[in-house]
Every structure is written in structure tokens, then in C-alpha cells.
Amino acid sequence: MNHDLDTRLLHIGSAPFDPVTGTAPVNLPSMRTSTVRFENLDRLQETVARRMKGERPITYGRSGMDTHRALEEVFNALEGGCYTCLAPSGLAAINILFMTVLQAGDHVLISDSVYAPVRNLNNALLSRLGISASYFSVGHDDVAALIQANTKMIYVESPGSLLFEMIDIPALAKIANARGLVLAADNTWGSGYIYKPLDLGAHISVIAGTKYVVGHSDVMLGAVVTNDEALARRIFQTQYAMGNSISADDVWLALRGVKTIAVRMPQHAKNTLEICQFFDSRKEVARVFHPAWHKDPGHALWQRDATGSNGMLSIELNCSPEAAKPFVNALTLFGIGFSWGGYESLVQWVEPGSLAPHTYWANNPHAVIRLHIGLESTVDLIEDLTQALGKIQNWDL
Structure with a gap:
């Protein structure tokens, strides 16, 4: 079936x-093992023959x-x-x-x-x-x-x-x-x-x-x-x-x-769209990068080729990269780290030099912040983001 x-x-x-x-x-x-035992030599030779045919029988822990x-x-x-x-x-x-x-x-x-x-x-x-x-x-x-x-x-x-x-x-x-x-x-x-x-x-x-x-x-x-x-x-x-x-x-x-990806992924996606909407309402944010967001340039391709979304988004802030550091440091529900895809929210201050090779980037002097939106309440996340935006002093508005 x-x-x-x-x-x-x-x-x-x-x-x-x-x-x-x-x-x-x-x-x-x-199944923790390095060595696999065989019942007899015939079994071993059968297994080796299968491997020589391109099959993947269990022969040794490394495999x-x-x-x-x-x-x-x-x-x-x-x-x-x-x-x-x-x-x-x-x-x-x-x-x-x-x-x-x-x-x-x-x-x-x-x-x-x-x-x-x-x-x-x-x-x-x-x-x-x-x-x-x-x-x-x-x-x-x-x-x-x-x-x-x-x-x-x-x-x-x-x-x-x-x-x-x-x-x-x-x-x-x-x-x-x-x-x-x-x-x-x-x-x-x-x-x-x-x-x-x-x-x-x-x-x-x-x-x-x-x-x-x-x-x-x-x-x-x-x-x-x-x-x-x-x-x-x-x-x-x-x-x-x-x-x-x-x-x-x-x-x-x-x-x-x-086993839980079917419930985790849609919830990440739902939370992220709510955060996109929040950022879109803020004058401090110049642009939201997230293909499932209807204002993203890649939205039509996303609609055609993808069946859902996840917790990843980036924002361009109307300030310099240096001025954006207090925003990152002020966040309490977002861990500062490079990875993503877990249940938790994360934030990364994007090094300007790492954006330079991306033709997709407008190469302006503004800060880019990448966030992973986790499974926390979006009410709490928005409250945290709001107070952190208030820590930035030098806006280019």
C-alpha cells in the first residue's frame, strides 16, 4: 500500500x-558494534558476494x-x-x-x-x-x-x-x-x-x-x-x-x-510567518528575506516548487552592522549561534564580509540578522524582539 x-x-x-x-x-x-560475527564461512562468503554485486549487506560496524x-x-x-x-x-x-x-x-x-x-x-x-x-x-x-x-x-x-x-x-x-x-x-x-x-x-x-x-x-x-x-x-x-x-x-x-517532523516543520513555518508580519510592520526593518513571505522576490518559485516552509528568515535592519550588535545581545529567547533546525530560536549577526559574494545582496551598508524561529510562543518572541529593537541607538530612518 x-x-x-x-x-x-x-x-x-x-x-x-x-x-x-x-x-x-x-x-x-x-546497535552499537564494530565487529559483525558470521554463523559460518558460507554466510560470510554469501555476504561478501552480495557486497560485490553492489548490495549493502551488514558486514562491519563502519558500514x-x-x-x-x-x-x-x-x-x-x-x-x-x-x-x-x-x-x-x-x-x-x-x-x-x-x-x-x-x-x-x-x-x-x-x-x-x-x-x-x-x-x-x-x-x-x-x-x-x-x-x-x-x-x-x-x-x-x-x-x-x-x-x-x-x-x-x-x-x-x-x-x-x-x-x-x-x-x-x-x-x-x-x-x-x-x-x-x-x-x-x-x-x-x-x-x-x-x-x-x-x-x-x-x-x-x-x-x-x-x-x-x-x-x-x-x-x-x-x-x-x-x-x-x-x-x-x-x-x-x-x-x-x-x-x-x-x-x-x-x-x-x-x-x-x-518521527515528529510532520508536526514540527509546519509549526516552525506558522511561527515564522507571524514574525515576518511583525517585522514588516516595523520601520526599523528594511527588508524580510523568507521565500514563503508574499513580498519575497522568490515567493512565486517557492509556491511552484515547495510544499511548505520552515523557521529560517533574515532581516535587513536600517542601521549599520555595528549598530545592530546591541539588538542581538539584548535578545533573551534567541540563543546566539550558527546552527538551526532545532526546537529553539536562534540569532546570528551576519558578518558583512560573508554577504559580499552573494549577488542577491544589494551590497549596502545595512546590517543583516539571520534568525531561526523556534517553537516558543510567538507572543513571547515578538515581545523579546520588540524590546531588543529598542536597544539600537543609531538608526538610518
């Missing part, structure tokens, strides 16, 4: 019944146990994939992706609004391996004209980091397919639940499961997902060679967390 995604997410990872007692826990236990397979099934269900590779963090998943698709002499096109550590990956690792990268603006550049003879991949984050610029993935997929390129997308924002790059034409999707899949700010986790069998084999070979592994306890926590 083809059940709804919400139903499937609740039942993936249910523990099987013990054939002797006829009982079972609700969820699979965390994962039943708990890991259940979480892989979760990501496949979320993204519409046929294969998932788990990684120790979102950035580790990005590394596996790049090492899978690219080799010395290759070139990659990267959207200029990607997660900032991707630029560090390029500078610190890809360039040393003889892989070249160039950045493009989705809204301004002719992407097809930027493709070189050695270009192998187009890599984007949608919506973009910091300012949540919506990207037309179907349009990029047409370009990639026409030129035989891999189109890969960072889908941490949508996490497969409200946005599905593979359905839109991307070949590979990477997710920081640290965020909404886990949902409780207590696990580092990444995933690489594809719906292409040939790419799946290449991802498996790369991950196996690199030796990445995930703690069984972290996997278990992710399986626990994803």
Missing part, C-alpha cells in the same frame, strides 16, 4: 517481533547496522531517492559528493549563495587536488555560457544560504542534462520534507540532518541521496574508500527526531 509520507516516516525503523517471545519494542534499538539502514530508508523516503549515504555532518556529506563526482582536471560551477564552508572546501582542498571551481549568480548569469569543456557538475543550495534566494532547479536541470553534467543541490533547508530537488530534476541531494531531521540540536549528521543507480554505485565506492561512519546512537536519535 502506498502510504502518505507522514505515515511512512512514523513506521520506518519499527522493530521486528522476536520469533520466540512474539514481542517487539516500538523502535529499533541502537552500518540495521539502525543505519532504517535511517537511510528515511532519507530515501524524504527525498524520493534510491540510495542514501550517511555522513558525520552536513559538510562531510558535501565532501563525499564532491569527491564522488570530481577528479583532478575537472571544473565545477557553484552558485554564489551557497553555504560559506563550501568556499573553504574549494580553497583548502579542491584546488590542491587540481579541481577548479567558479561561482555564478542564478538570477544574473547565463549559466550555460559559463560551462567549460571540463565542467562536470553544477552545485547549488536552494534556497540560498543567509538570504534564502530561491533557485530554479528545473531550469538548471535542463542545462545540466543537455550537457551531460551532474546537478547537485544542498537541500538542508527543505530536508526532503517540504522541498525535493530530486523531483525537480537534480541528480544528487545533500542534507545536514543535524537540522530538521534530528530537530533537537543534539546530533551532527549528513546524508547524500540520489535517484540514479550509476551515481549510487559511485557514492558508495567513495564513502567506503573514505571510511566515514556514523555513531549508532546518533542514528537512533535521528530516527527518534524525524
Whole structure:
């Protein structure tokens, strides 16, 4: 039976019944082991033969146990994939992706609004391996004209980091397919639940499961997902060679967390739209960046390609970055931190230098503040934001 995604997410990872007692826990236990024992040599050889065919039988702790397979099934269900590779963090998943698709002499096109550590990956690792990268603006550049003879991949984050610029993935997929390129997308924002790059034409999707899949700010986790069998084999070979592994306890926590994504994500989205409306009413706020907000330039693309939203938004304040620091420091319900996707509200004072590469940014002298709207009462959050705005002295109104 083809059940709804919400139903499937609740039942993936249910523990099987013990054939002797006829009982079972609700969820699979965390299977902590490094070594797997085999009943006899025939069993071992059968398992090795299956692995040589490209299957993923349980052979050793590094490759994962039943708990890991259940979480892989979760990501496949979320993204519409046929294969998932788990990684120790979102950035580790990005590394596996790049090492899978690219080799010395290759070139990659990267959207200029990607997660900032991707630029560090390029500078610190890809360039040393003889892989070249160039950045493009989705809204301004002719992407097809930027493709070189050695270009192998187009890599984007949608919506973009910091300012949540919506990207037309179907349009990029047409370009990639026409030129035989891999189109890969960072889908941490949508996490497969409200946005599905593979359905839109991307070949590979990477997710920081640290965020909404886990949902409780207590696990580092990444995933690489594809719906292409040939790419799946290449991802498996790369991950196996690199030796990445995930703690069984972290996997278990992710399986626990994803059970409530169907109630958490819509509530984050509802709260965030209320906060957008509040900011829109304030003269101190020049602009709200949130694709589900009807005044956002990417709203039409969001309506077309997404099925929901989340707790992420940024605001441009009518003051300098320095003048905005008292606002951030005065907040009491928003923790100051870089991550998001947990139950709690967070705030980040955006370093002006990190905005400079984003063509989507108007490059004016105003402050940008990124917020994650948690599951607290919006009445309390608005009260906190109101008092914090009052701490700013030097407005450009």
C-alpha cells in the first residue's frame, strides 16, 4: 500500500517481533558494534558476494547496522531517492559528493549563495587536488555560457544560504542534462520534507540532518541521496574508500527526531510567518528575506516548487552592522549561534564580509540578522524582539 509520507516516516525503523517471545519494542534499538560475527564461512562468503554485486549487506560496524539502514530508508523516503549515504555532518556529506563526482582536471560551477564552508572546501582542498571551481549568480548569469569543456557538475543550495534566494532547479536541470553534467543541490533547508530537488530534476541531494531531521540540536549528521543507480554505485565506492561512519546512537536519535517532523516543520513555518508580519510592520526593518513571505522576490518559485516552509528568515535592519550588535545581545529567547533546525530560536549577526559574494545582496551598508524561529510562543518572541529593537541607538530612518 502506498502510504502518505507522514505515515511512512512514523513506521520506518519499527522493530521486528522476536520469533520466540512474539514481542517487539516500538523502535529499533541502537546497535552499537564494530565487529559483525558470521554463523559460518558460507554466510560470510554469501555476504561478501552480495557486497560485490553492489548490495549493502551488514558486514562491519563502519558500514552500518540495521539502525543505519532504517535511517537511510528515511532519507530515501524524504527525498524520493534510491540510495542514501550517511555522513558525520552536513559538510562531510558535501565532501563525499564532491569527491564522488570530481577528479583532478575537472571544473565545477557553484552558485554564489551557497553555504560559506563550501568556499573553504574549494580553497583548502579542491584546488590542491587540481579541481577548479567558479561561482555564478542564478538570477544574473547565463549559466550555460559559463560551462567549460571540463565542467562536470553544477552545485547549488536552494534556497540560498543567509538570504534564502530561491533557485530554479528545473531550469538548471535542463542545462545540466543537455550537457551531460551532474546537478547537485544542498537541500538542508527543505530536508526532503517540504522541498525535493530530486523531483525537480537534480541528480544528487545533500542534507545536514543535524537540522530538521534530528530537530533537537543534539546530533551532527549528513546524508547524500540520489535517484540514479550509476551515481549510487559511485557514492558508495567513495564513502567506503573514505571510511566515514556514523555513531549508532546518533542514528537512533535521528530516527527518534524525524518521527515528529510532520508536526514540527509546519509549526516552525506558522511561527515564522507571524514574525515576518511583525517585522514588516516595523520601520526599523528594511527588508524580510523568507521565500514563503508574499513580498519575497522568490515567493512565486517557492509556491511552484515547495510544499511548505520552515523557521529560517533574515532581516535587513536600517542601521549599520555595528549598530545592530546591541539588538542581538539584548535578545533573551534567541540563543546566539550558527546552527538551526532545532526546537529553539536562534540569532546570528551576519558578518558583512560573508554577504559580499552573494549577488542577491544589494551590497549596502545595512546590517543583516539571520534568525531561526523556534517553537516558543510567538507572543513571547515578538515581545523579546520588540524590546531588543529598542536597544539600537543609531538608526538610518
